[in-house]
Amino acid sequence: MKLINKSMLSAVITLSTASVYYAQQVQDTVKSKSTDIEQVVITGVADIAKDRKTPVAVSTIKEAQIVERLGNQEFPEILNTTPSVYATKGGGGFGDSKLNIRGFNQNNIAVMVNGMPVNDMEGGSVYWSNWAGLSDVTSAMQVQRGLGSSKLAIASVGGTVNILTRAADKKQGGIVSLAVGNNDYVKSLFAYNTGRSEKGWASSFLMSRTAGSMYADGTKFEGYNYYFAVGYKKPGGSHEFQFTITGAPQWHNQRSYAITIGDYIKFNPDNDGTPNRRYNSDWGYVDGKEYGTRVNYYHKPVMSLNWDWTISEKSKLNTVLYGSFGRGGGTNTTGTVNGKNLNSFRDQTTGLYNFADIYAANRASTPDKGVLIRNASINSHNWFGLISSFNHTINDNFKFSAGIDTRYYYGYHYQVVTDLLGASGYLDKNNKNIPPNLVTAVSKPESSWNPFGGKIDDMNNRIGYSNDGEVLWYGAFGQFEYTNDKISAFVQGSVSNQAFQRIDNFIIDGVSKSKKGEIMNTKTGFKNLFGYNIKAGVNYNINEQHNVFGNVGYYEKQPFFNAVYRSNENIVSADLTNEKIFGAELGYGFRSSSFNANVNLYRTSWDDRYLRRTGVRDVIAGKTGYVEMNGLNEVHMGIEVDASYNLNKLLTVNGMFSVGDWYYKGNATAALFEDSTNLPLNFPGSTSNETTLYLDKVKVGDAAQMTASLGVTVRPVKNLSFDATWRNTNNLYASLDAFNFRSQAAADRGTLKLPSFNLFDLGLSYKINLNSKQFFTIRGNVYNLFDTTYIAESNTSNHIKTVGDFTATPTATAQQQYDAYINNPKNFYKGLDTSNQVFFGFGRTWTATLSFNF
The missing domain is CATH 2.40.170.20 (TonB-dependent receptor, beta-barrel domain)
Structure with a gap:
């Protein structure tokens, strides 16, 4: 099945996550009647949505934006200007980031590399530190929100992230x-x-x-x-x-x-x-x-x-x-x-x-x-698939x-x-x-x-x-x-x-x-x-x-x-x-x-x-x-x-x-x-x-x-x-x-x-x-x-405590404990209990x- 055609390229500039640099690049590509994305990425078994054809909500990011915008951010953060996406750095360690789409965490988001599922087969986990190098070799990244267009029985409750890497025959x-x-x-x-x-x-x-x-x-x-x-x-x-x-x-x-x-x-x-x-x-x-x-x-x-x-x-x-x-x-x-x-x-x-x-x-x-x-705690594995x-x-x-x-x-x-x-x-x-x-x-x-x-x-x-x-x-x-x-x-x-x-x-x-x-x-x-x-x-x-x-x-x-x-x-x-x-x-x-x-x-x-x-x-x-x-x-x-x-x-x-x-x-x-x-x-x-x-x-x-x-x-x-x-x-x-x-x-x-x-x-x-x-x-x-x-x-x-959250003790009534709590500024930060x-x-x-x- 042909995956992406020129109409897809001309329309992909509409995506909110696409950088302006890339948008101009796509327009120039279409004008020059260049060949499509299949020449620069591995496609094969990957299910890639087509604009004005595949009936799913989709956003596509190309290599140019990733190279320009990612810097020292975490890989999923490149998606943060996509609707309904919330990516954080988690605890802040290298590659410890977290991705949510439409309120579903990444264990229930299908992450695919060239059509291959990468979610852990036991718990659906995605450890981005294991894939930190993907940002260097990704030629396109497509997010399909919702159940998506993938034909596989995958964990796409919140969406599907298709990561397509460079093909061997990319131009010299x-x-x-x-x-x-x-x-x-x-x-x-x-x-x-x-x-x-x-x-x-x-x-x-x-x-x-x-x-x-x-x-x-x-x-x-x-x-x-x-x-x-x-x-x-x-x-x-x-x-x-x-x-x-x-x-x-x-x-x-x-x-x-x-x-x-x-x-x-x-x-x-x-x-x-x-x-x-x-x-x-x-x-x-x-x-x-x-x-x-x-x-x-x-x-x-x-x-x-x-x-x-x-x-x-x-x-x-x-x-x-x-x-x-x-x-x-x-x-x-x-x-x-x-x-x-x-x-x-x-x-x-x-x-x-x-x-x-x-x-x-x-x-x-x-x-x-x-x-x-x-x-x-060791978490090693052998994994084979066809x-x-x-x-x-x-x-x-x-x-x-x-x-x-x-x-x-x-x-x-x-x-x-x-x-x-x-x-x-x-x-x-x-x-x-x-x-x-x-x-x-x-x-x-x-x-x-x-x-x-x-x-x-x-x-x-x-x-x-x-x-x-x-x-x-x-x-x-x-x-x-x-x-x-x-x-x-x-x-x-x-x-x-x-x-x-x-x-x-x-x-x-x-x-x-x-x-x-x-x-x-x-x-x-x-x-x-x-x-x-x-x-x-x-x-x-x-x-x-x-x-x-x-x-x-x-x-x-x-x-x-x-x-x-x-x-x-x-x-x-x-x-x-x-x-x-x-x-x-x-x-x-x-x-x-x-x-x-x-x-x-x-x-x-x-x-x-x-x-x-x-x-x-x-x-x-x-x-x-x-x-x-x-x-x-x-x-x-x-x-x-x-x-x-x-x-x-x-x-x-x-x-x-x-x-x-x-x-x-x-x-x-x-x-x-x-x-x-x-x-x-x-x-x-x-x-x-x-x-x-x-x-x-x-x-x-x-x-x-x-x-x-x-x-x-x-x-x-x-x-x-x-x-x-x-x-x-x-x-x-x-x-x-x-x-x-x-x-x-x-x-x-x-x-x-x-x-x-x-x-x-x-x-x-x-x-x-x-x-x-x-x-x-x-x-x-x-x-x-x-x-x-x-x-x-x-x-x-x-939540900030109320009087009812306290129980009288031999030394203080519930009201006294609450008064001590509510009058201590160390207990509050921007309206939150510390x-x-x-x-x-x-x-x-x-x-x-x-x-x-x-």
């Missing part, structure tokens, strides 16, 4: 670039494309290194990226092959835990009552050097072989065989020494950990008495396609010691299924460069837990299309069987028991779950300027691995059920030579959802836990508008506005467990680890329900351009906090609403031509120009890039 040429930025940021890059030879061979190569620190303290990082592609197509032949391998080995110190607003203020060295946005609670100094307790290290190379066979003028077969060998994990701390956990060693002046005291305490203790060490799609043109109006999607995944999950912090060893007593295990071996938190997977740690050196996850996936899909001069319509459906097996290496067959006394085995056997979806849509081109479209879809989605085996036990959940998603959308588009606009209306309902919230910190007596929530029902609906106006060659204006109404429907249940032992942990003030969540009409949080942006680009002279972007974020609510919705009164107060904010970015580009093929480009970016202080997300929903655990957004940051194309 190369680039060398160097970028510098705030906090010692340095990035160097080299890339070269041979172009296609007379015999049909072509290749492309890229290598880059990025290092420095992020805006937050204690967030040093170093990452590499390599990309190699080789392609072959015999002149006049019907077969085309392309092999690609890409990977991004990296390590980075993290800021994993959201910090209370009070601590941001407390640990501000200026002591002026304002928050220290750079404060990070997850590090300290060892021998005068930065030492993080939370270090992420990973290498996830992906190899693929694409085969495109033009069987005839009417038939084509697209196939991709791919494999990935991910190795790495993330560190944390475990254990106690002298009855003290890690937080007991925090310096109350700087807010950092005092490792000198930890070393001293560990050396004075013995493993049997207890020590405090840094461990790593997608094949047969496409046939029946006649001028009808087409059909059918194919298969098969995958196999084996994940390795266990803990090892990465630093004994002065201790002689660590005696692991946490797991009730095995006897205490003394470990003295240390595994360095370093990513392996082996693209075929490094070694798996010795079983005897594992602590805490050791379990594997095995997933088998069999899918089939089909689609019928009808097109004429006015109408394009499609009906598509897919089915899939997912089989899950949990293997716990610490369980003794026929002996180990669950929390409820059930006998467990090392292997659970495969649990098969069947799912399907069906979608249909129609687009009607009223004339050359106006078009309307609509689509509808229903999806029965299998739950994730941790919903099948809850609370990390080898027991299949008794109330296991598919999640049900129903989506509908209407859209209108306007196209003219200077002004273009799109309007979309959508409604998505999501029932029987399961959600696990991890990293719930300091629940009781400093313990860290996780909450399992079941029976969540959500409704997401809204309106999206984006427009572009090319006033003349000197000025272009882009804008967008989106507003949503996202809320929970009915109530749900929740259960609380401790991280280190997986044992039930009672909710505060309760004698049970289970509770009802009163959520009916409560707002869905973690993403802004109202966003707007306005961008202008000015080109005063040839090869010089200035761009400025304003972005507004409003109706931003905290993440779902199970601790605050255990009564109807709490539900009536609703989800905590965070303050709105406005951000401004500036950019400048200047091109120096040496000849027709060689030129220099200078680019500068400033993000958050006015250094605005804002809260990007909150993990808690603590006990809320939040992540502040970055302050002013910048990058400058010099590149040479040849």
Whole structure:
């Protein structure tokens, strides 16, 4: 199926996310009657939407904008001027960003690279640090909001992000670039494309290194990226092959835990009552050097072989065989020494950990008495897949396609010691299924460069837990299309069987028991779950300027691995059920030579959802836990508008506005467990680890329900351009906090609403031509120009207290306690209770890039 044609290119300038530079480039391309996007990206099995044809809400970004605008931002942030998209830096570590579309997080957004799914097969997660190098090799990025046009049975509840990388036969040429930025940021890059030879061979190569620190303290990082592609197509032949391998080995110190607003203020060295946005609670100094307790290290190379066979003028077969060998994990701390956990060693002046005291305490203790060490949770995997799609043109109006999607995944999950912090060893007593295990071996938190997977740690050196996850996936899909001069319509459906097996290496067959006394085995056997979806849509081109479209879809989605085996036990959940998603959308588009606009209306309902919230910190007596929530029902609906106006060659204006109404429907249940032992942990003030969540009409949080942006680009002279972007974020609510919705009164107060904010970015580009093929480009970016202080997300929903929240004590009445609370300015920040655990957004940051194309 032909994926993108010239009408797509001429219309893509209407997208609010497209830079003016790119818009002009597209116009120039169309005028010169150049060939389309298929010459510069890998397409194959990817489902790319066509303007005024595919009836979905879509935005497309090309390589030029990514190169210009991204700088030292996180890769998903390039989408922040797209309607209904909210991307943040998460904790602020390198590659720790988060993406939400229409209020759905990235676990439920299908991220595809050249048509291959990259969401983790166990939990749907997307770890952008593993894909940080994609920004260097992406030639186009398309966001389809809603269920999208992909024929696969993928997790596209909120949308689909199609990332298309450069093809091996990109035209001959190369680039060398160097970028510098705030906090010692340095990035160097080299890339070269041979172009296609007379015999049909072509290749492309890229290598880059990025290092420095992020805006937050204690967030040093170093990452590499390599990309190699080789392609072959015999002149006049019907077969085309392309092999690609890409990977991004990296390590980075993290800021994993959201910090209370009070601590941001407390640990501000200026002591002026304002928050220290750079404060990070997850590090300290060892021998005068930065030492993080939370270090992420990973290498996830992906190899693929694409085969495109033009069987005839009417038939084509697209196939991709791919494999990935991910190795790495993330560190944390475990254990106690002298009855003290890690937080007991925090310096109350700087807010950092005092490792000198930890070393001293560990050396004075013995493993049997207890020590405090840094461990790593390994999350490695082997993943193989095959997608094949047969496409046939029946006649001028009808087409059909059918194919298969098969995958196999084996994940390795266990803990090892990465630093004994002065201790002689660590005696692991946490797991009730095995006897205490003394470990003295240390595994360095370093990513392996082996693209075929490094070694798996010795079983005897594992602590805490050791379990594997095995997933088998069999899918089939089909689609019928009808097109004429006015109408394009499609009906598509897919089915899939997912089989899950949990293997716990610490369980003794026929002996180990669950929390409820059930006998467990090392292997659970495969649990098969069947799912399907069906979608249909129609687009009607009223004339050359106006078009309307609509689509509808229903999806029965299998739950994730941790919903099948809850609370990390080898027991299949008794109330296991598919999640049900129903989506509908209407859209209108306007196209003219200077002004273009799109309007979309959508409604998505999501029932029987399961959600696990991890990293719930300091629940009781400093313990860290996780909450399992079941029976969540959500409704997401809204309106999206984006427009572009090319006033003349000197000025272009882009804008967008989106507003949503996202809320929970009915109530749900929740259960609380401790991280280190997986044992039930009672909710505060309760004698049970289970509770009802009163959520009916409560707002869905973690993403802004109202966003707007306005961008202008000015080109005063040839090869010089200035761009400025304003972005507004409003109706931003905290993440779902199970601790605050255990009564109807709490539900009536609703989800905590965070303050709105406005951000401004500036950019400048200047091109120096040496000849027709060689030129220099200078680019500068400033993000958050006015250094605005804002809260990007909150993990808690603590409202300002009322008298009723206090209980009389022997020393004070409830009224007296409330008066002391309400009259203390340290308890409040911009209308929020300072006990809320939040992540502040970055302050002013910048990058400058010099590149040479040849």
